[in-house]
Amino acid sequence: MTNGWTDVANADVVLVMGGNPAENHPVGFRFVLEAKRLRKAKIVCIDPRFTRTAAVSDLYVPIRSGTDIAFLGGLIHYAVSNNKYQRKYVELNTNASFLIAEGFGFSEGHFSGWKDGKYDKATWQYELDGQGYAKVDPTLEHPRCVFQLMKTHYSRYTPEVVANICGCTAEEFVKAAEMITIAAAADKSGTVLYALGWTHHSFAVQLIHAAAMVQLLMGNIGMPGGGVNAQRGHANIQGSTDMGAWNTLPGYLKIPRANHENLADYLKANTPKALRPNSLNYLGNTPKFMTSLLKAYYGPHATKANDFGYDWLPKVEEGADHSWGTFFDQMHAGKMDGLISFGMNPVANGPNTPKMIRALSNLKWLIVAENFETETAAFWRAKELADKEYPQSLKADDIQTEVFLLPAACFAEKDGAFVNSSRWLQWKEAAVDPPGDARRDQDIISDLFHAVQDLYAKEGGARPEPLMNMQWNYAKPQRPLLGEVAREVNGVDLETGKQLNGFGELKDDGSTACGNWIYSGSWTEAGNQMSRRGQGDPTGLGLYPQWAWSWPANRRILYNRASTDSAGKPWDETRAPLRWNGKRWTGDTPDYKADAPPETMAPFIMLPEGVARLFAPDLVEGPFPEHYEPAESPVDNSLHPTVNANPLLRTYNSDMDHFGTAKDFPFVAITYRLTEHFHYWTKHTSSSSELQSNFFVEIPEELAKEKGIANKTLVRVSSARGKIEGPALVTKRLRTLKVSGKKVYQIGLPIHWGFVGKVHGPLINNLTPSAYDPNCGTPEYKGFLVNVEKIG
């Protein structure tokens, strides 16, 4: 979240789209209801289903799954053409005035530069002056300025076009647009709450970019009650993202590529240069963050002479991808020997379950560290346990994979920090000891580390340095405490031995170590800031700066400098997270130099432009979001029928990757979570299982009538990947949609069940396609095609 849960109470309009917080974030949803009750905020819920969030909203508009970009594009068009955007804010805080290279354009479904299935991005770049700064037109009139290009791009997205794609009526769209654009007034704020309803698409990153554009046009970024707010689905998934993935190191530093042969190459490629003279370009400090990270990894082994151990980091081939879909595809092709799966249940939560199971069958070994025996740990019994659903699986006797199930402690049996959606690092203590043989994750990892290190010491082996030179400086090396790790993550001054106060103190000469620069300040000499529980609220805005610790720098609202005009005057005096007192910025931790007067620099200090991007050339399939159909769609793309889906859609070509068409699979399916369960986990607990013991298939009333399906009738749902069975829940809450003149029905499929646990049911991902977003590799779990047959 750019803002935080408590801040949602400051909103005048709450757009809930691509999320269902009443069901999936019921505790956070109290702040939505607080805004509604106390500020008379309007809640607008845009969703394929009438959800429990819709039930308490002021306006609900149904849309076809996967058409959110069309809807948001429509909002951009509506705002710009009806002058319902905050002009001054847009001029000051976005790249609307930046000029783009000659030749940029969009036609017939492709942006300029499309050739041989790839984009040459030459025409997507800013036009630079002699000093390397972007040229701008502050009047926003230049035909090649971002504002004009944006206006042209979205001129196609009229209410009628939106309605025709999304399946709502044009009147419903306009009603929603009117309500959402209330926030265009300088003294009004609107928030956007989203979750997996946006990220589970093959154009997910573009979708969130579209939301950011709407929020920038409304002047909502940096404002209390504003922002683009991702509701994270697991207690610590934000922390998991912050600490790195296959393509990022901690703090979102990029993973080195094979062509970055030394640290200087890497830093040259990954340290941005200011694109405007007034841009602070804070990420120009990347060398300090990276060097300190290497010092945290390798300690005294990292020296200036050896590039601080840069060579020991894994490098990824340029253009290579190791995201979920790719490594399971490689596993399926027999190119992987082993997998360690911690707190992850790929058989249940990966798309195309039959392929997941077959892929695991090709491993030599699999280690699963879990609280329970999950479907992944039990994958080799899939045929025996659920042959009806997985006829393609091998018999247990034919699987050679050696499976180790390590009993792992659950969250309440460990201390450490959870990082919530609000970016708050909240430290917790262990409530009880792990039962039986269960061990804490850090103990499992530590034992594994030492065992492999011992093997290297005894037997030698290829590339020993990364492991042998790893700093492991804990009081009891076999049993590191999470407090010790957290102190390393915060960072230390290696000369004085003192904990750092924040990333502002990091150096690139090897004199500081820091495990994650964005967490620097979380455990200072004053102690563990994450365990603070102060309830003071000096701004009166519900920012609670002494409650836990928020990254970065305990800032509660990102980009908060944009909450004032250029002279430092708040857009809304009643909601000012920052004020300039003549010497310093007071209030929230400023997203600005704390003592720099208002007009010193541009407001978005983390971006080389100094302003936010309406036009984002770094995304792979275009600098502006465009509506593409999901990988499987019931209709042609009415904007450009020859380019139906995302041109850079990521798919795989194994013999288990199948796609269907509307001829055989006429209905749009959506998968989702229910309040009653947490993922595939709570089917192991009695209380949640009682609340919702059974899988069901939600079917629109009209379709049920057509097919003679009554409530509770057993139905079969099939896709090109697999089949599942379950009882029907016939509902009015799934409205029949009209798309391109055609009736479209959507089928609702809650996840949560599987073949192990206290309650059983089909794994929904038996149906979902291996289609992925090309920017981030997220699978398209929503908006794929199925058929429904009555069997009961």
Place this chain on the structure above:
Amino acid sequence: MIVAKLIDTTLCIGCKACEVACQEWNDQEYTMGTFDGSYQTKPELEANFWNLIKFNEVEKDGATSWLMSKYQCMHCADAGCLAACPAPGAIVPLANGTIDFVHENCIGCGYCITGCPFDVPRLNATTKKAYKCTLCSDRTAVGLEPACIKTCPTNCLTFGERDELLRMAETRTGELKADGFADAGIYNPQGVGGTNVLYVLKHASEPEQYGLPKDPVIPWTVSLWKGPMKWMGTLMFWGTVLGAFFHFVIYGPQDPEKHGHPEEPSDKS
């Protein structure tokens, strides 16, 4: 001081946290249900399930709404269960307005079920005693709010002094009316002398939309039984009990093979 529970249905999101809290605090057995074609945990309250969120899909004037409301003992001022109960000390009205069941004194006759216009009490097939929400009398006795109130994440539930809650409910109703919900109002049915569970409803003239009876009253048979005909009813009741006792002494127990209840699947952890 009379205490009460206020349920602001406009803030209920059907999360069922109150259901789990009720089960946990009262140490109930968890039973896995069969699918009943709804999001509801159970079709009705059960002897070991005293707090149920009802989900009502309503279509009116072309608009769909999904009304959620919490269903449990209403703790009536004029309680039908109490009126119907023949066992001294089995149903006890506490000084704070709570209608409490004392199971040692319950004889399992089930008359409280007939007497309740809200269809709340349930007989447990094994213990042969009637059960329902106690307004967490074991918590309120030591100054704690009921478990459901404690756990509600949206402030939809409030516990406190009844008069104060009525004032809050009126304020909230006023807010809703100002927001355009002309039919907003309080559910506090007078047919049972008012209830100590109060609701704020957007559609107060149609409580049936929420699964609440429109004009609940104690059945006339029960009123009669506890009114002028009380001596006769008591005589008849104890006559039946004594008859059954002597039947047992003379003829022995029934054959459990013929009359036993199949064990319900249950799961307790």
